Amino acid sequence: MQRFRTLLSLSPLALAAGILLGQSYTASIRGTVTDASGAAVPGAKVTVTEAERNIPRTVTTDEAGRYVVTALPPGKYTLTVEASGFKRYVQSDFPLAVQQQATIDVQLQVGEVTTAVEVTGTAPLLNTTIAALGQVVENKYILTLPNLGRDSLVLAYLTPGVVGSAGRRGDTNTNFVANGARNSTSDVLVDGVTVTTVEQNSGITDLKYKPSVDAVQEFKMQTNFFPAEYGQTGGAVINMVTRSGTNEFHGTGYYFFRHSDLNANGWFANRAGSARPYYRRDQLGGVLGGPIKKNKTFFFANYEYTKSKSPLSYTATFPTPEQRRGDFSKTFYGDGRLIQIYDPFDTFINASGQLERRPFAGNIIPESRWDPVAKAALKYFPEQNQVTNPITNTNNWFAQGINEGISHGSLIKGDHNLNDKMRVTVRYSYGRSSGNPPNLFGKGNPAYTFNDGPSGTRVHQGVVDFTRT
Structure with a gap:
């Protein structure tokens, strides 16, 4: 199998483009085909078909009855085995997860090939070929589990052995500890390409891009024993895959709303006679995916808009x-x-x-x-507006206001199958965010824009994935 990816990441300060050997996020199936006596069946035709896109991959067993099918995108599949003098074997609708290496051994029964033996309700496929430890978080859990900030990385804490750094929890970057490894040393891959950067005299916490929760198909939190291809990590690897289109059109529109008027005040705030702190967050967006040409070419798109207002207070000595x-x-x-x-x-x-x-x-x-x-x-x-220590006059200034933030995120992805051996995937993602904190120093104060004034970022990411098996 050969896989090459082109990554293009743009920011106001950096431009980087290159041809990269991609890290694997695809699955594979292997096994042995035998007859009722346990003897190998060479030359059997093994077809693995992606159920939602009806894309087949066909291989032939070797002289020992062995087969392997690699570079399968995560999803649901159907396995069909045919050999002369045997009934056709069909195992349908089984899932393959990120980087899963499943083993399915098939025992054929003597009979006409026009007669099929269909296997349903099988046990979950076990990974007996690699020793990587980790946890796969599927799309249904990403969408349905409580997620106050709607950030997919928060669900990485569902993995055994992953805890917050120094008692923290719920961080939306890599500031976590995996199986005792140092925090902020993990790598995050989206569609096989890293989205982290190494920070000077620090750890890996700066994520240049994170897809919307609704655009993530699933991710695998790998905590130990991963292959050498995952080299940019000292802790764990989060291997995330974005959704793709299928043979049917599917779309979702959503609106999530949080407001302080719907919240109760804290006990200590009530005791002190303080009002509820103001907070508002509106997030709306949608996804749409489907076929451009059935069984051949597919698209998937996502857009998300988020606007938030939260209180900001500052205490200083002037x-x-x-x-x-x-x-x-x-x-x-x-x-x-x-x-x-x-x-x-x-x-x-x-x-x-x-x-x-x-x-x-x-x-x-x-x-x-x-x-x-x-x-x-x-x-x-600013002039002194409070007295907290009459001797030292420290912390003699306090101000508060509303911090406003706006972000836009979009993703468009296309998949095209050249034949049963070659596939091309192209994804372009764009993110734009701006922050507008209150001018606590007073209108027109130059210190505001120099230190804590409005800010904005833009990130473009492009991935081209060519796979040949």
């Missing part, structure tokens, strides 16, 4: 009215001692021969000594 006039005579340490201000340009040599500075008289800096740039910047510092 100069007191006296300090704004250069008067530090009431500036104290926590134990009540005066914090002495020294004149850096008034020095002398003491009796020990060391250079010392003289303090400003009265601990007051004359205005004539003020730096003009600092004097001009002082007017942009």
Whole structure:
């Protein structure tokens, strides 16, 4: 099997394109075909058909009756085995998950090939060929389990051995611990291509792209013993696959709404007489998939819009009215001692021969000594509006407002089967988000845009997957 992918990720600061050897997210089936006596049946025709797209893959058993079918996208399949002098064997509607390597051994019965033996209600297929540990989270669980933030990565915590870092839980990046490995060292793959970046002097927590919950078919959380192809990880691998179109048109529209008016106030807030904090989140979108040409070419598309408003508060320490006039005579340490201000340009040599500075008289800096740039910047510092510590005057400023955020996400994916040996998949994803926090420093304050002002990001990701078996 050969697989190549082209990844194109664009951001305001980076452009990267290359031909990459992709990590596997597909499944495979292998087994042995025998007769009633246990003898191998060579030359048997084995056909594996993708049920929802009616795409067959056919192989022939070798002299030992063995067969293997690789590079199967996750989904439901039907297995058919035919050989001269034997009844046709059919096993239908069994699922294959991300990177599953299933074994199905078939025993044929003597008879006409026009007569079929159909197997239904079989036990789940066991993986007896690889030792990778992990948990597959299917689409039905992704869509139906409680997920307050509607983020698929939160469900990675369903995997045994995966816990939050330092007691945290519910992080939407890789800040988790898998089987005791260090946090923030895991890799995340979407359709076989990594979406993480290595951060300087830090871990792997920056995910450039995450598909919408409704666009994810399933993912596998691999926690140990994964193959060497997954090299960019020190902890675990999240192998995620996006949905594809089928032979039938399917679509879903959704709207999720959260509002503080529907919530109860906290017990401590009620005791303090505080109002419920304001919060609102609206998320709407939809998915649509189907055939362009049945049994051959398919499409899938998703769009999602999210708007949120949440409270933001800030506490800081700024100069007191006296300090704004250069008067530090009431500036104290926590134990009540005066914090002495020294004149850096008034020095002398003491009796020990060391250079010392003289303090400003009265601990007051004359205005004539003020730096003009600092004097001009002082007017942009917010004024004290509360007293929390009458000695040190720390945390003497508090402000709150509403933080607004808007994001758009879209995905379009196409699958085309050239023949039963070759397949091409193309996906393009686009994400745009903006944040508009409140100007707590006051309208027109330049510090707002420099530190905590409006922000925005745009991410483009393209994946081209060519598979030949």
